Amino acid sequence: DTAVSQTPKYLVTQMGNDKSIKCEQNLGHDTMYWYKQDSKKFLKIMFSYNNKELIINETVPNRFSPKSPDKAHLNLHINSLELGDSAVYFCASRSTGGGGYTFGSGTRLTVV
């Protein structure tokens, strides 16, 4: 019954590989996000989708491609992984009615 669930929780992969992270929310929220948290704990927004439409795309390399098949899901695909992509990636959602963001438990990506 987790509100925002991400899979996998941990991902270790080699440079150059392609990987995906999945996110699902069962809160009925309209907007979903991807955030990247670096080793210094800084949280930076990457993408935002509202009802399957991309509304925010911060300065993120083209190797990162979000996909939202429906408003309850927002997946993140990363091509040609680089060492600098190592971080914790958080999915989050929010109702357009307001309030705080609900975060998933995160995916710790390690590129070796």
Added chain:
Amino acid sequence: GQQVMQIPQYQHVQEGEDFTTYCNSSTTLSNIQWYKQRPGGHPVFLIQLVKSGEVKKQKRLTFQFGEAKKNSSLHITATQTTDVGTYFCAQLAGNMLTFGGGTRLMVKP
């Protein structure tokens, strides 16, 4: 997005001592949200402040929004070991939440 600066970056306290983290902006904030992230965990929403001079309390936590809406603070009275974690302020502008750098709180038992 607007930058929110948070200080201090780290704070060590003895259990029972008080703790305060500050969030500052050079421009007026429409609102401020506060989150707590436990070690190894994910950010959890604590509260949102919207009105100038607003003060809200949650048990031992007191949140304030400055009169000019350019700063905010989170004060914890008599810290406990369960308060350990990183506290983030964040500003919501449109549909984008921009986080401060966070204050990492460590509590010695």
